[in-house]
Amino acid sequence: MVLFTFSLISYPYGSSFEFPLPVFCAILGSVSGILEIKRILNFLISSLKQSPFESILVIFTICFYLYSIINLFPSAIVLQGGIVDIISHYFGFLFGTVIFPFRYIAKSTTKLKDQITKILKGIQVIVPLPKL
Amino acid sequence: MVGLLGNKTKANHIRKLQKDDLQLTLIVGLVSITCIGVFLLPSEIRNILKVRHGVFNPIACITASFVHDNSLHLGTNLCAFLFTTLPLYLINKRINEQKYFLISLLMMFLVLPLLNYGILFYLGIYKSIEYGFGLSLVCSGLVGFTIPSLTLYFKRKLEKFNSIFF
Numbered sequence: 001m002v003l004f005t006f007s008l009i010s011y012p013y014g015s016s017f018e019f020p021l022p023v024f025c026a027i028l029g030s031v032s033g034i035l036e037i038k039r040i041l042n043f044l045i046s047s048l049k050q051s052p053f054e055s056i057l058v059i060f061t062i063c064f065y066l067y068s069i070i071n072l073f074p075s076a077i078v079l080q081g082g083i084v085d086i087i088s089h090y091f092g093f094l095f096g097t098v099i100f101p102f103r104y105i106a107k108s109t110t111k112l113k114d115q116i117t118k119i120l121k122g123i124q125v126i127v128p129l130p131k132l
Numbered sequence: 133m134v135g136l137l138g139n140k141t142k143a144n145h146i147r148k149l150q151k152d153d154l155q156l157t158l159i160v161g162l163v164s165i166t167c168i169g170v171f172l173l174p175s176e177i178r179n180i181l182k183v184r185h186g187v188f189n190p191i192a193c194i195t196a197s198f199v200h201d202n203s204l205h206l207g208t209n210l211c212a213f214l215f216t217t218l219p220l221y222l223i224n225k226r227i228n229e230q231k232y233f234l235i236s237l238l239m240m241f242l243v244l245p246l247l248n249y250g251i252l253f254y255l256g257i258y259k260s261i262e263y264g265f266g267l268s269l270v271c272s273g274l275v276g277f278t279i280p281s282l283t284l285y286f287k288r289k290l291e292k293f294n295s296i297f298f
Contacts (some may be wrong), residue, residue, distance in 0.1 A: 041271070044291060054226060063220045063277045068212060072272050088264070088274040091248045092240075096276020099236050100283075 143166045152230045156221050159237060163198070164210055167267060170198045183264035193249045194242060199265040208242050209267040216274040223281050233281070238252045240273040 048055045072089045170178060181195040200206035219239070224233035247263050 009285075034214075040286060043286075047289075057222055058282070061223060061278060061282065064219065065275060068216065068275045069270070072268070072275060087252060088248055088269045091252070092244060092269045092272030093276035095244050095247070096240070096273040097234075097275060097279050099239065099273075100280030107191055120200055 140236045152225070152234065155234055156217070157229075159234070160214065160217055163213065166198045167200065167210060169204060171200050171203070179263070181265075183245075185263070188250060190246060193245045196249065197241060197245055197263040197267055199269055200267070202266075205266065209271060213267055213274070214272040216271060218277070220277060220281050222272060225286050227285050229281075229284065233277075237274075238278060240277075244273050245269060248254075275294075282290075 044055050044058065072093070139168050170181065176199045178199050178201070181199045183189070200209065221230060221233055224230050248269055252264070260283060
């Protein structure tokens with residue numbers, strides 16, 4: 001999905017590169033997609049019977065995502081040279097994608113805190129600290 | 133006794149979900165009303181709320197997201213905001229990550245504009261444009277957020293699916 005998005009975003013710049021970057025990204029995205037797409041399609045078909053709302057929601061989100069990618073990075077602005085107009089969009093998109101690891105960092109820090117408290121409790125059992 | 137405890141935890145879970153739903157409704161409603169309210173203000177006041185090139189004003193960075201100059205800009209941005217926020221919230225709710233989504237949404241309103249306008253305007257990358265404003269920055273953040281949300285959704289769901297079928 002990320003590679004496919006990059007291919008869509010970099011499409012307007014295709015002519016300015018000697019190497020066709022969008023084609024390269026699209027091929028990589030398709031290859032990695034084919035490896036997973038069978039499982040995802042199986043899942044969506046099976047869940048369409050069980051919970052149609054959920055599958056429709058997912059399909060709608062994917063479609064709207066692709067539509068908004070095209071609208072957020074309009075090739076007309078990029079091709080006319082007004083790239084500054086959409087730098088904020090790139091920045092926002094990057095921020096939205098990068099925000100993901102923060103959740104794992106937060107989770108791992110809470111786990112680490114739990115482990116530290118457990119270790120401290122264990123030490124307290126072995127070596128009882130004097131109460132003040 | 134066990135049944136009573138189960139009912140209690142269920143009731144707590146439902147209460148928590150309702151609280152999250154209420155928070156999202158509040159955020160979406162507040163954003164929409166603020167955007168429309170700011171649009172109805174005189175252009176002089178709207179210009180004060182925008183981010184200006186070369187001047188780093190943290191409050192203006194946050195208020196700039198709610199400023200729009202024409203109705204088409206406002207309409208498309210609000211529609212995009214609603215069409216990205218609601219499905220993403222529902223997807224995150226299905227995998228019990230609604231709290232993470234709400235925190236991320238708040239970060240997109242408070243941290244993202246500060247970073248974006250701070251870097252682009254203050255460091256002078258954005259020299260050709262005098263003002264910075266619009267909800268499209270938050271919308272693009274939400275579009276970017278679709279990738280981790282769907283990845284997490286498919287990861288969780290496919291794990292369950294594979295354990296049943298394979």
